[in-house]
Amino acid sequence: MPVFDVRVTIANKQSLPDPEGATILQDLVRRNNNTDVTEIRTARLLKFKVSAPTAQDACKNISEMCRELRIYNPLVSEVSVESD
Amino acid sequence: MTGLTQTEMEALSGRIGRRPNPVETSIVAAEWSEHCSYKSSKKHLAMLPRTGAHLVDDSSYDSAVLDVGGGYVITVHIESHNHPSAVEPFGGAATGVGGVIRDILSTGTRPIALLDGLRFGDIRSDSHARWLLRGAVSGIAHYGNCIGVPTVGGELGFDPCYADYALVDVAAIGFGLKTRLIQNHAEPGDAVVLIGGSTGRDGIGGSQFASDSLESDDRSAVQIPDPFTEKLVIEAILEARDAGLLHALKDLGGGGLSCATSEMSDSLGVGMSIDVGQVHTREELASHEVMTSESQERMLGIIAPGSVADMQEICAKYGIACSRIGTVTESSDLHVHDSGADLARMPVGIVANAPLLDLPRTRPAYLEELARARVPDALPGGDYSASLLSLLGSPNIASTEHVYSRYDHEVGIRTVVRPGRDAALLRLDNAKYVSLAIDGNPAHCYVDPRAGAAGCFEEACRNTVCVGARPIGMVDHMQFASPQDPEIFWTFIESLEGISEYARAMEIPCVGGKVSFYNETPSGPIKPTPVIGVIGLADSAPKNPAVADGDVIVAIGTSRNEMGGSEYYSHVHKTVAGSCPQVDTGSSRACLDAVLALHDGGLAKRVHDCSKGGLGVALAKMCIWEGRGCDVALDGAPGCADMGADVALYSESHSRFVAVLGAPDAQQALDIAAKSGAACAVIGRFGGSSIGINYRGRSVASVGLQDASDTWHTSLERTAHG
Numbered sequence: 192m193p194v195f196d197v198r199v200t201i202a203n204k205q206s207l208p209d210p211e212g213a214t215i216l217q218d219l220v221r222r223n224n225n226t227d228v229t230e231i232r233t234a235r236l237l238k239f240k241v242s243a244p245t246a247q248d249a250c251k252n253i254s255e256m257c258r259e260l261r262i263y264n265p266l267v268s269e270v271s272v273e274s275d
Numbered sequence: 276m277t278g279l280t281q282t283e284m285e286a287l288s289g290r291i292g293r294r295p296n297p298v299e300t301s302i303v304a305a306e307w308s309e310h311c312s313y314k315s316s317k318k319h320l321a322m323l324p325r326t327g328a329h330l331v332d333d334s335s336y337d338s339a340v341l342d343v344g345g346g347y348v349i350t351v352h353i354e355s356h357n358h359p360s361a362v363e364p365f366g367g368a369a370t371g372v373g374g375v376i377r378d379i380l381s382t383g384t385r386p387i388a389l390l391d392g393l394r395f396g397d398i399r400s401d402s403h404a405r406w407l408l409r410g411a412v413s414g415i416a417h418y419g420n421c422i423g424v425p426t427v428g429g430e431l432g433f434d435p436c437y438a439d440y441a442l443v444d445v446a447a448i449g450f451g452l453k454t455r456l457i458q459n460h461a462e463p464g465d466a467v468v469l470i471g472g473s474t475g476r477d478g479i480g481g482s483q484f485a486s487d488s489l490e491s492d493d494r495s496a497v498q499i500p501d502p503f504t505e506k507l508v509i510e511a512i513l514e515a516r517d518a519g520l521l522h523a524l525k526d527l528g529g530g531g532l533s534c535a536t537s538e539m540s541d542s543l544g545v546g547m548s549i550d551v552g553q554v555h556t557r558e559e560l561a562s563h564e565v566m567t568s569e570s571q572e573r574m575l576g577i578i579a580p581g582s583v584a585d586m587q588e589i590c591a592k593y594g595i596a597c598s599r600i601g602t603v604t605e606s607s608d609l610h611v612h613d614s615g616a617d618l619a620r621m622p623v624g625i626v627a628n629a630p631l632l633d634l635p636r637t638r639p640a641y642l643e644e645l646a647r648a649r650v651p652d653a654l655p656g657g658d659y660s661a662s663l664l665s666l667l668g669s670p671n672i673a674s675t676e677h678v679y680s681r682y683d684h685e686v687g688i689r690t691v692v693r694p695g696r697d698a699a700l701l702r703l704d705n706a707k708y709v710s711l712a713i714d715g716n717p718a719h720c721y722v723d724p725r726a727g728a729a730g731c732f733e734e735a736c737r738n739t740v741c742v743g744a745r746p747i748g749m750v751d752h753m754q755f756a757s758p759q760d761p762e763i764f765w766t767f768i769e770s771l772e773g774i775s776e777y778a779r780a781m782e783i784p785c786v787g788g789k790v791s792f793y794n795e796t797p798s799g800p801i802k803p804t805p806v807i808g809v810i811g812l813a814d815s816a817p818k819n820p821a822v823a824d825g826d827v828i829v830a831i832g833t834s835r836n837e838m839g840g841s842e843y844y845s846h847v848h849k850t851v852a853g854s855c856p857q858v859d860t861g862s863s864r865a866c867l868d869a870v871l872a873l874h875d876g877g878l879a880k881r882v883h884d885c886s887k888g889g890l891g892v893a894l895a896k897m898c899i900w901e902g903r904g905c906d907v908a909l910d911g912a913p914g915c916a917d918m919g920a921d922v923a924l925y926s927e928s929h930s931r932f933v934a935v936l937g938a939p940d941a942q943q944a945l946d947i948a949a950k951s952g953a954a955c956a957v958i959g960r961f962g963g964s965s966i967g968i969n970y971r972g973r974s975v976a977s978v979g980l981q982d983a984s985d986t987w988h989t990s991l992e993r994t995a996h997g
């Protein structure tokens with residue numbers, strides 16, 4: 192069975208604040224006069240290597256696994272799962 | 276969602292003489308929620324004694340202020356964040372820490388320590404409870420460690436009644452000069468400023484969310500913690516305090532601006548005009564959203580109109596926002612407008628004072644069933660080695676090092692007694708030491724809410740004297756299910772009466788507290804869970820001389836057959852039966868005094884109180900801590916001679932301690948204890964490599980020290996990781 196690279200990105204929902212990103216923006220980026228940057232959002236990136244019949248199956252399996260293991264809280268986080 | 280009942284809507288309309296508009300309704304709904312108004316409990320909280328030698332009496336503060344001498348004060352507060360933590364444990368627990376820190380800050384004192392009391396479902400069988408535990412611990416570690424306030428203690432408990440739920444209690448201590456306390460006052464014309472984080476849609480309706488059961492929640496009230504901003508808020512506020520800019524200060528907690536403005540106006544006897552258009556927001560918000568958002572890391576200040584620029588300059592230096600959002604007025608109204616367009620105008624006395632309830636109460640039926648429950652038989656053969664080892668691995672007894680090692684408990688270099696021992700002890704600048712212990716026991720409170728609550732109070736006092744501090748004040752945190760259920764409300768009143776009776780008898784004032792109702796899940800109400808924090812003051816820290824083989828072990832206090840709600844029955848026999856331990860205030864005073872006298876005389880090398888698991892577990896923990904075995908004759912302990920080995924080992928009677936003394940000091944220690952009126956006896960000695968407990972000349976428990984130590988140290992971590 193082929194092995195696929197699957198990337199899971201977990202970030203606070205867009206409607207919720209992201210203090211870490213805001214701190215990087217205010218205290219690092221803006222302080223160096225990068226005024227063209229208007230927002231920074233942080234996220235956690237998990238990289239999986241997974242055997243599956245197709246890339247679509249790989250994404251589906253990993254997506255379900257993350258949900259079952261409560262790797263993120265759906266109440267707070269939005270998640271994207273993608274594969275090459 | 277108005278959040279007001281029909282009766283309340285009619286009461287509000289009657290009081291203001293018209294129907295409130297939607298913005299007014301949402302402001303009042305936030306303030307009249309149970310969380311903010313204490314409408315079910317306020318009438319009864321008056322029974323708690325509130326005067327004491329150390330208490331700085333000023334009801335305008337959000338936290339208790341205690342004079343500790345030398346021109347210094349400490350401040351103490353306790354809060355919970357149960358509902359938010361039950362749906363988002365990381366953010367809920369973290370913002371709970373943030374909230375209590377701001378309550379300390381609002382008096383003008385610097386937060387110096389945090390304690391957390393955490394309760395979850397049975398982590399042995401419930402993977403969701405394990406997820407909640409991991410999330411809450413991560414949230415507390417994240418917030419406390421980022422902000423540089425040490426987490427110095429607390430407690431951790433598990434009970435199936437908290438399945439799919441979490442109790443997250445946070446207590447904090449502040450310290451400062453008495454002359455720098457903010458003297459809350461306001462003059463008409465003063466400016467109202469909002470300092471700190473920006474206002475957004477996160478946390479809208481949080482106070483009403485906390486006043487509903489989770490069954491009916493819409494799960495919209497998630498708050499995002501931002502310790503980086505809060506650290507800056509602390510420093511900016513303390514600089515403004517030193518510059519004398521702050522006339523009054525209040526934390527924005529439940530109910531957001533609605534509650535902060537109305538409560539502040541009401542306590543200062545002034546009106547306020549608030550322009551929602553001036554509030555710094557992070558997104559487009561409707562007016563009622565601005566007034567009820569519970570976005571974190573915000574403080575409401577009152578300053579002289581000429582000081583606004585200075586205040587903004589200080590905030591700018593720390594990179595935080597400071598908006599002038601309104602003016603103090605001569606009227607008694609809370610007036611809310613958007614750049615001049617009226618949105619709400621109501622007398623603050625009406626907004627800040629919900630109609631109080633006097634709810635009915637009845638003795639719960641389950642107590643009759645419990646009274647009939649059969650008490651388990653003594654174990655055949657009378658060998659309790661396996662049960663003792665098993666109890667040491669019980670999640671309610673095992674070492675919590677796995678949890679507290681994730682917290683920075685040293686930052687600030689005040690910590691003298693670290694987490695894992697009876698109470699936290701911190702060094703103050705006036706050469707004194709302050710202690711804080713928080714204790715709850717839902718198992719006892721379920722069997723007998725009155726005796727159980729008094730017992731939690733006594734346990735916190737016992738833990739306080741174990742580190743050589745004398746109790747000077749108490750904060751109570753009353754956590755119950757719906758007060759609308761007469762049986763639940765009965766347990767609340769019983770608990771409150773138990774606490775009040777003990778406080779009066781021991782002359783320890785209630786200096787602050789919190790009531791949290793509606794703690795229930797679809798599977799039912801939680802057990803009554805009052806948590807009591809006791810603040811102690813000591814002139815010196817325990818010297819902790821080395822313990823050696825041959826040192827004597829002394830039992831202080833009388834054991835009784837009080838197995839109801841014991842960890843032994845629930846963990847080993849999976850049952851609840853028997854009578855709950857009762858607090859005898861005379862014995863309590865005698866034993867607490869005896870322990871303090873032993874400390875003062877420099878006689879006790881160690882003192883540890885008996886709580887969950889009784890004398891058996893107290894002795895085993897003492898051996899594990901000291902890395903030594905023991906040989907003990909348990910029938911020699913006061914009260915133990917005729918009760919049977921199982922009861923002598925595991926009864927959880929109050930007012931008991933185990934002390935370690937050098938052999939030559941034993942007689943003097945017994946004389947001191949006798950002088951205080953405490954029952955006291957030498958029951959054995961340290962030595963060997965096993966914990967050996969005998970009863971009436973026969974070995975009843977013998978556990979290898981290494982086995983005991985491994986079980987106690989590693990069980991919780993193994994269980995928590997499923």
